[in-house]
Amino acid sequence: MHSLLYIAIIFFVILGSSCRKDFNFEDSTGNLSFSKDTVYLDTVFSTINSSTYGFKVYNKSNTDLQIPTIKLAKGANSYYKLNVDGQAGESFTNTPLYAKDSLYIFVEINVPNTKVSDFLYTDAILFDSGSNTQKVELVSLVKDAIFLFPTKFENGTTETIVLTLEESNEELTKDGFTLKEDNLHFTASKPYVIYGYATVPKNETLIIDAGARIYFHKNSGILIKDNASIQVNGKLSADENLLENEVLFEADRLEPSYTNVAGQWDGLWIEKGSTNNTINYATIKNASIGIYINGKRESNTTTLTLSNTQIYNSLQTNIYALNSNIEAYNCVIANAGYASLQLKQAGTYNFNHTTIANYWSRTYRTGTALQINNTSTNNTANTLEVNFTNSIIDGNATNELLLIESPSSPLSFKFTNCIIKFDTKVTSNLYNFKDELHYTLPYISAETAFANPLKNSFKIQNNSVAIDNADKNNALKTPLDIKGNNRTISPDIGAYEFTPNN
Structure with missing residues (x-):
């Protein structure tokens, strides 16, 4: 026993001495x-x-x-x-x-x-x-940039605004401020960096010039109040990489590692009672909800006209619309953590030559690319009229279309010359693609052949079923595609006309 103890002591002495080292730097x-x-x-x-x-x-x-x-x-x-x-x-x-x-x-x-x-x-x-x-x-x-932010008071508090969620009547208090008269016109001379919610007050219009760049800090956005509006006046760009004439809405982290990080800012919030909003040639990316829009169900005035615009990579939804009247054409609404486009309760929605796709791959996704739902928690009779023409509804799930009909109000919907990703094994009268009252020349789960949907590139390639299969009468309403290409001869389905150099 003593010999074992002796050996152990010798072992630890040797071990300790071997770990020591006198460093001479x-x-x-x-x-x-x-x-x-x-x-x-x-x-x-x-x-x-x-x-x-x-x-x-x-x-x-x-x-x-x-x-x-x-x-x-x-x-x-x-x-x-x-x-x-x-x-x-x-x-x-x-x-x-x-x-x-x-x-x-x-x-x-x-x-x-x-x-x-x-x-x-x-x-x-x-x-x-x-x-x-x-x-x-x-x-x-x-x-350098123009910085817009809430006032910080002497007591340490910050100026706030209130957002109301229509479906639940929940009120959200956010840091925010009201845009003054001299800040209601965004130009392209310098970028704008917004902290908190920049609020367009009642009876005012925020005008944004072609080429303007608007960047948002975390938990920030733009709020358009009742009777206020936003006019985004982007133009076609010569360089599709620079997008020099488009209006860009994104987060304020410009490092390459943040290029495609969803949820970096909140989004554009159009409040009930806001009408005559126009967004032309814009890119809205990496928000939580790209556009949240709540209209007045009794109003016949267009809530939003959306054209030649890309909205993608939102953490939840690219467009969430309630009780609104939207006219949209030449738009790409793509890739979101839940659904690309949600149209709910009541309203009138017309989408022509629009690409709606969801190839979200960052997390598990339960939503579809397109959701149409006229139900409400209080069982209100909701008149929801939806028309999609020459549009693509596609994604990496088996079904990318969800229709939910209220027991008290039938859905009014029509898809004309649309490519729709859907599993035809699903049996429901809502998905009877032979019913010409709701579907005219549908292309079910046909090859869209997007260039690179995971990288938000939704140009069509030469093997796409979209080529030459659009309804020409509707195509003539928008004779140029999102890139300014002529579509009056043999128009293609979706926002893009196929060109050999795609």
Whole structure:
């Protein structure tokens, strides 16, 4: 027993001594290596923190080193901030770096509000000094913008607005503010960055010029009040990548990693009583609900005219419409966490040459691309009239059309020359595709052949059933497609005409 104890003591003494090491650090002498020689922090707005970017510093030698200094070239005046191996600061001394080891350095930028136009801001991280100096360059494009935000009061509270959910009468209190007269015209001269809900007050109109860029912080949006309206006056762009003449609505994180992150901002909220809203040549992306629109069921006035517009990648729904009157053509309403398009309770909806698709793949999706539902919780008789012509209803689920009819009010709907993704094994009078009262020349689960639906590219390819199968009389109502291509000869179904260079 004693011998075993003796052996154990000897073992732990040897083990302890073998783990000890007296490190004799030598100063680095310009012999460091880096995973990047330049860190590009992409585009940021002034006053908004960037994402955090990182790189590695390597000691590839067999000697334990210490880096005498790591610092920003512009020192305390730099807009960049550093974190070296878990420690935040602007300057670091005698940082150890063991042989054959590495350390992480993280960088972010926050530029104070500036009056200048877009500019390139640069700095460098310096390692050591004198003849031993090594550096990693830092580069960011900083965009100036017009910032709109709620008032913060002396007691620490923030100006708020109230949103009312029609179906449940629930009221949501949000940070928000009323747009003043001098802010009711958005131009293309500078981007706009909105914090909270920018509210268009009663009897006023928000006018947005072609080429305007509107960016939203988290939990932000635009609210159009009763008797107010929004007019989005985008135009056809020559460059489909730049979309220089379209009006863009998206979140204020411009880094590539945020390009397709849904739910970064709330959306456009059109309140009951708002009419004569027009949106032409716009892109609305990465919202929670792209457009929430609540009309007055007794009104015959058009609530919204939507044309040549793309709404996609919403966390919940791209368009959620209640009791509204919508005229839409040449639109792409695609990819959402629940449903692409929801039309509910009452109203009149006319969609011509519209592509409605849902290829959402980020999470499990229970909704269909298109949902039409005239029921209500209080059993109100709801007159819902819906017409889809020359449109595509498609997606990656078996069924992409859901019709729900109130026991007290029959649905009034008609699909003319539409491609509809649907499993014909489902038996219901609502889906009797031979019933010409509701369906004329339907193409059930036909090949749409989209270019790349997972990346929101819904141009049709040369094997699409959509080619030449649109109803010509309805096509003549919108003689140009969403890209300005002529569709008067042999029109195609959907928002896009097929062209050989698609």
